[in-house]
Structures are given as C-alpha cells and as structure tokens.
Amino acid sequence: MNNTTPAEGHVILMDKPLEWTSFDVVKKIKHKLKLKKVGHAGTLDPLATGLLILCTDKKTKTISSIQEQPKEYMGTLVLGKTTASYDLESPIIEGGDISGLTEEYILSLTPPFEGEIEQTPPIFSAVKVDGQRAYKKARAGETVELKSRLITIYSFEITSINLPEVNFKVNCSKGTYIRSLANDFGKLAGVGAYLSKLRRTKIGNYSVNDAFTIDSISSESL
Numbered sequence: 325m326n327n328t329t330p331a332e333g334h335v336i337l338m339d340k341p342l343e344w345t346s347f348d349v350v351k352k353i354k355h356k357l358k359l360k361k362v363g364h365a366g367t368l369d370p371l372a373t374g375l376l377i378l379c380t381d382k383k384t385k386t387i388s389s390i391q392e393q394p395k396e397y398m399g400t401l402v403l404g405k406t407t408a409s410y411d412l413e414s415p416i417i418e419g420g421d422i423s424g425l426t427e428e429y430i431l432s433l434t435p436p437f438e439g440e441i442e443q444t445p446p447i448f449s450a451v452k453v454d455g456q457r458a459y460k461k462a463r464a465g466e467t468v469e470l471k472s473r474l475i476t477i478y479s480f481e482i483t484s485i486n487l488p489e490v491n492f493k494v495n496c497s498k499g500t501y502i503r504s505l506a507n508d509f510g511k512l513a514g515v516g517a518y519l520s521k522l523r524r525t526k527i528g529n530y531s532v533n534d535a536f537t538i539d540s541i542s543s544e545s546l
Contacts, residue, residue: 333361333383334546335390337535340368340376349376349538357543365390366527367450369503371411374524375532393528394478396495399521401506403430403488406516408462409448410503419516427485433512434480437505442472446503475500489520 340349346367354362365377365387374397379387404422408414445451447468448459461468476497484491490509494502503519510517525532536545 333379333381335383335386335530336378336380336541336546337530337532338376338378338541339532339535339537340373341538342373343370344538345370346376350378352538353378353541356538356541357546363387366395366498368524369411369413369522371413372522372524374522375527375530375535376524377527377530390527390530392498393530394495394497394526395500395524396493396526397502398483398493398523398525399491399502399506399519401490401492401509401517402520403490403510403513403517404515405488405518406507406510407518410446410501410507411448411519411522413448416518417516419510420514422488422515425487425513425515430485430490430513431482433509434482436512437480437509438477440474440476443475443501443504443508444472445470445501446507449501449503473499477505480505490517 336353338349338353340346346364350362350364353359359380361384362378362380363384365379368374368376377390403425404419406417406419447462447470451458451470453461453468453470458468458470477500478495481493482490483493494505502522506517506519
C-alpha cells in the first residue's frame, strides 16, 4: 500500500463485514498480520459495513486528522416503522400510514437536513453519559437524555424510492449519526423511519473501493 517501513506504520483500508464491531476488525488484523500497535479512525456500528481505516505503529498519530475528514455513506431507510435504536438492533414498532406518500413529497424533505444542523445522537450510541456509554444505560432500561450537537451535512441525496424503502447517499461531517438522520427524516415525513442498511464508502479521499476484506489482506499486502 505504501513504501514505508513497518516501524513507520501503515494506513490500512478495510471493508468491515456486517455484524463485526470495529474492535473485532482491529483485533483480527492485529493477530493475522502480527502487528504490535493498531487503532482505527472512526467507529462503524456492527450493523454497518464499509470503510474502516486502521493505522499501525507511528501512523496511529494520524488517526485524529483522518477522523476529522468528511464521510460518505450509502444507506436505506424504511418509512412507516420505527425502532428505539433507530436501526435493526431493537424491535420494529409500527409507525404511520405511508400510502399517501408520493415520490415528489419524499424528495422535498431533504433540504432541511443539509448544511449545519442540530442533531441528537441515538440513545443506543457510544456517547458517554455520566461516565458510562449511553447504549449500556439504554439496554439496562434506564432513561437516557442526550444533548443535541451541531453537525454538517454537505449533501443528502435520495437515490431511489421503492416504498417503504428509500435509498440515499450522504456526505457529512465527523460526529454525524446516520441513524438519527433516518429517524429525523421519518419524523418530518410524519410516519416514522428506521435505518435498515448502512455502508460507509469514503472518508476524505480514502475509498472503500481500495479496501481489503478480512480474507484478502495479508502481510504481503502492506
């Protein structure tokens, strides 16, 4: 991937499999390639796939700068149903009637989500509340209140509609929760929505098209 020596480290692009945690990938690659120090530049939820950037040895110092770069995601949201986690991690709850929704109306809902906006993270997230991850409190049945934060959505494009599914592409800043975007989109539509699929395709100039799979990477790849 580059001409650096092992001591200088590597930036490794991985295509994270479905249901793997980001730490699962780090642990697997560290063992498989016999690496001493490995970190990742931005967590992906277990139910998301796509680009996960690993940094080794001295390249771990670049993690913060990589995390600051814009992200691109491709995803699918389902209108007319919701979940507590805003994705398929928790049971599906019936929402509103989608029979009256037109393609024109759905397309008209994207502009309010572009630019600098306030967004509240899902309660099933890694955000810390009183020193504990929010998802741990949520799973324990505790009431979780998270503060909204300013994020930037550079573009939000509906790529196809096949109700109840809506496929989309998003370019956004660090800290954006696509699950929250799906949930908020459903609220604006008046029928509810949850995120059913998510794939991270880019981080800055890094693309998942250049990424290794767990099976394809080897020490010779670096």
